[in-house]
Amino acid sequence: MDKPRLWTRDFISIAITNFLVFTTFFYLLVTLPIYALQELHGAESEAGLITTVFLVASILTRPFAGKWIEKAGKYIVFISSLIVLFAASILYFIPQSLIGLLILRFFHGIGFGMATTATGAIVADLIPESRKGEGMGYYGLTLNLAMAIGPFLGLTVMQQTGTNVIFIINALCALFALVAGLFVRLPKKAFMPERVIERKTSMKIGNYLETSAIPVSLVSAFLGLIYSGIISFVSIYAKEQKLVEAAGYFFVVYAVVLLISRPFTGKWFDLFGANIIIYPAILCFAVGTFLLSVSNTSLLFLASAALIGVGWGTVFPSFQTIAIQVAPPKKRALATATFLSIYDFGFGIGSFIFGIAATKIDYGSLYFYCSFLIIIGSGVYYLLHGRISSRSIVKKVKREIS
The missing domain is CATH 1.20.1250.20 (MFS general substrate transporter like domains)
Incomplete structure (x- = not known):
């Protein structure tokens, strides 16, 4: 078919x-x-x-x-x-x-x-x-x-x-x-506005946030906070490490790796489920950040860009897909708004928090600690969504066997 x-x-x-x-x-x-x-x-x-x-x-x-x-x-x-x-x-x-x-x-x-x-x-x-x-x-x-x-x-x-x-x-x-x-x-069914019944409780939080999307949105905000801190200071860090020329290619390598990996990661998400993709992607993100913390050559610096590209470039759209999938079809717009708002909050305060931290420690140490925070992020994902997704897969397998 x-x-x-x-x-x-x-x-x-x-x-x-x-x-x-x-x-x-x-x-x-x-x-x-x-x-x-x-x-x-x-x-x-x-x-x-x-x-x-x-x-x-x-x-x-x-x-x-x-x-x-x-x-x-x-x-x-x-x-x-x-x-x-x-x-x-x-x-x-x-x-x-x-x-x-x-x-x-x-x-x-x-x-x-x-x-x-x-x-x-x-x-x-x-x-x-x-x-x-x-x-x-x-x-x-x-x-x-x-x-x-x-x-x-x-x-x-x-x-x-x-x-x-x-x-x-x-x-x-x-x-x-x-x-x-x-x-x-x-599509015609998506073109027409939904019938909205006005209620006296119109100011309740459920009218402005899709609650089913909040757990995975919180995970994205946590990792987004770390990610924003990474990209905000990568050019300054490269200058300190005397890797100014390589800094210009950091996001180029990032983008090229994304283009190569995207045809595979999206299909694997559909075939095998979110967990099979997200845990390895978070690990790539963490390893890439660790390599960035010890980068003293252009090769290491650009290798970190590639791993961060595969990791974060896979994690973010996967989280957004989950936020949409867990919401009822009529609530997809609200789920998208919820996901992006919570993510933006994490991203927005990340560079500010890490800017303060950078006044206390050097950027290399900052990235080193970030790599461990990313690993902690995999635990946050497990608690808020991953374990639920795992149970769903087990049930699906049992149904297919029976």
């Missing part, structure tokens, strides 16, 4: 949209703090608020975006979010003060929170159930590629051109994301 199609026009369009949305996020992540310091004459502590304000707006928006999707429909929220992102990108030419830039970043963060929630909910409807792990793996790959290309593009443009060019490229990426989004067509 032929497998249902995965690479449809709609899936490709939503993947391109997601890639461009996250490319602009990481592109501005590395360029705006420098712009704030050099052009707006802000302090380093103030420049750090540029990312914080954006993520706060995104986190606050996502639970409401999940409810908006239930009321208005995925497509309306999806297109509206892309319009907000494009409008925000055009407005970057206007602010002449740090306060003005922070207000714009909050507005931009609202659009980002809406877009990432809507795209996650839509892609869950577009991927066939029998290929959910594989499809979500490829979808997650767009985020990881954006994380490699965005910073590389941003730093290259900043070094070779002026501020206007930086903002023009940002606006073009947002425009292309909107155009790609217009090509997406949802």
